[in-house]
Amino acid sequence: MTPGVPVEQTVEQVFREQYARAVAVLVRVFGDVDVAEEAVADAFTAAVQRWPEDGVPPSPAGWIITTARHRAIDRLRREASRDDRHAQAALLHARDEPLDVGAVSDDRLRLVFTCCHPALAPAAQVALTLRLVGGLSTAEIARAFLVPEPTMAQRLVRAKAKIRDARIPYRVPGEQDLPARLGPVLAVVYLVSTEGHTASAGDELARADLCAEGIRLGRLLHELLPDEPEVTGLLALMLLTESRRPARTTADGELVLLADQDRRRWDRALVAEGQALVRDCLRRGQPGPYQVQAAVSAVHSEAPTAADTDWRQVLALYDLLLALTPTPVVALNRAVAIAEVEGPAAGLALVDQLDLPGHLVHAVRADLLRRLDRRTEAAQAYAAALERVRNATERAFLERRLAEVHAVG
Template sequence: MPELAPDHGSTSAPRVGVEDVESVFRAEHGRAVAVLIRLLGDIDAAEEAVQEAFTTAVQRWPTTGLPPSPAGWIITTARRRAVDRHRRESTRARRQGEAALLHAPAEPTEEGAVRDERLRLVFTCCHPALSTAAQVALTLRLLGGLSTPQIARAFLVPEATMAQRIVRAKKKIRDAGIPYRVPHEADLPARLRGVLAVLYLIYTEGHSASSGQELVRAELCAEAVRLTRSLAELMPDESEVLGLLGLLLLSDSRRGARTGPGGALVPLGEQDRSTWDRALIEQGQEVVRSCLRRARPGPYQLQAAIAAVHADARTAQETDWAQVLALYDHLLALVPTPIVALNRAVALAEVEGPAEALAVVEGLDLPDYPPRYAVRADLLRRLGRREQALHAYDEAITTAGNDAQRAYLTRRRTELQP
């Protein structure tokens, strides 16, 4: 987002601050880019036009106030910016296309099996010509409005590596002439793996923001849940789609309890469970039961089942950690990654003790991964190894993604000092 220009305009219009423009950016960036890509057929041109529209909003809205439809204003302004660029760069042969763009509807008519504009963009970007990693990275950039550093942290790769990956994905789409259209309904399952990964990571970034002052980005959580509901309506026979929906519903039921006064992080074991959203829990548990009846377990279904076990416990002490550990054993067999092993270690500590869990954590190859440092610090604290725990907390604080996580870890470290 560009910086907000000083407000030297009239004081009669409702004051618009930087938080108002950023709120519109977070809520509408993905939709605006999706619409412009369909109009222009070009990723870079669409991104640039939308960015210019938001820059114009930063300059004008403090004086004029928010328009009645901020999203419509952004899309219309972005389209006009694209037309202006066409006029500057076009030859006589391109004037006809320019005129068509200028007089096109503000938003293209919905066609095909996927009616939701943003979900269409997800399916479009998850083209089989791209690797799954490139599909996910590109869609997070376009739909979620995530920066390259944020996406790099989600993939545990250097920022430069992720920047190159996104550039190569755009170039491959352009050079191969891959059209920006939604595949036929029969082709949707082939793209489903990438679509699920995109929605999962959008929610993950909203659930625990990789940077900034706040722990939670509520608009990303809400958008991921909304899109997953739409996907479940579109593909109700896909068990992993239902698994992801159940996981997000159960995780989102705890969102309000994850932060305390001033946005302070509240860990799962200390949350006030009476504030959990019972309606979302009931919806999520029904989805999990539906998955169990199908008896085709997959990674998202297993994670949803783990979330359901936590939701069943009235207090943290009543959590059935043995069942959680058994589910993680199954998940690790399907997805043998260090991150799954780290999450399993948390359950292992509750069942077999922190020493057993620490031995697992010490052997994980997760350099500069903040949750690993935080888990290791907590296990060392529980084992009474204070000096090592203090050093581990220092590492966790240094690598923590956002201010709320740093504040929580700093408080835990302070509690260990003499």
């Protein structure tokens, strides 16, 4: 380990980097999520006590996993002797299962597929993934999703009970089932990052920790499934979105639209990495929704100024996306591209046909009406958007725009 770094910091770093790996190995060894979680928590507690005196072991992750296994077996033996059938089953499982720290990448992937099993509700999938694969505490997950901690704790307990009682397997699906089973996994990772990017409610526009967690999960998936183009597409999409975060708000925390952003503030390293991934996945010729969205983002990233944006290419990509996923939200994005290529009136004609909840459709309509100089209608549309918006930063932006159309009109 790095000399001069306090041991507590090393333990924390090992926790961030190795928690999922340790839990994944121990879930395989004991066949039980609760046993694994408790054992890994025990091992990290032991690390905090022992490492300052004994020094950090040469392989911290190996130490954690071995210690966790010993401690779990000790405890399970005590419980098994009291006729705890659960403990007996976990011990029996551990007897037949080698520790085999080498196959950890498979273990983590198995854990991801268990957490995102379609038999679990989406909200439970997200919470479990953040808990077991992300290593976030229940309190952190509750805070991130603005849910009271006891509610989140109960959600996690129920999900883990279902995994155990219904025997949700701990396995990477076979090739035939993989495309269908990958869907919820990608959705969970994307949800983590979008929730971080624009918190659906609350005061801060971006909860950077959730963005970072989404990207970390995306990188992990990409490392484990390098040949799945949608996995690559999702990672690229998250990186390109993240690259704009420094430019998305002013120093006062006000929202800045893509067209008005100071592009010098974009994170060039993330842009380059995202663009390279987009090229890599599109070359495979199996386009999917995440890849196409990433490609749209890459087109924006290539333009030195908003005026240089290749809107025809953006529009072509939205045509493709609409064919792949014909949803009102995609149609709304396509209408925005049409407005750029053919003018705001053409975009507005499309937006007027859309029926979707939320503030976004009203915000887009308002903007198009404003550009058409139809100020009274624009003000009405801004008001409609304001009635529905839940994020405080977006609300402030809409209020400024509303004040502007009032001032001129």
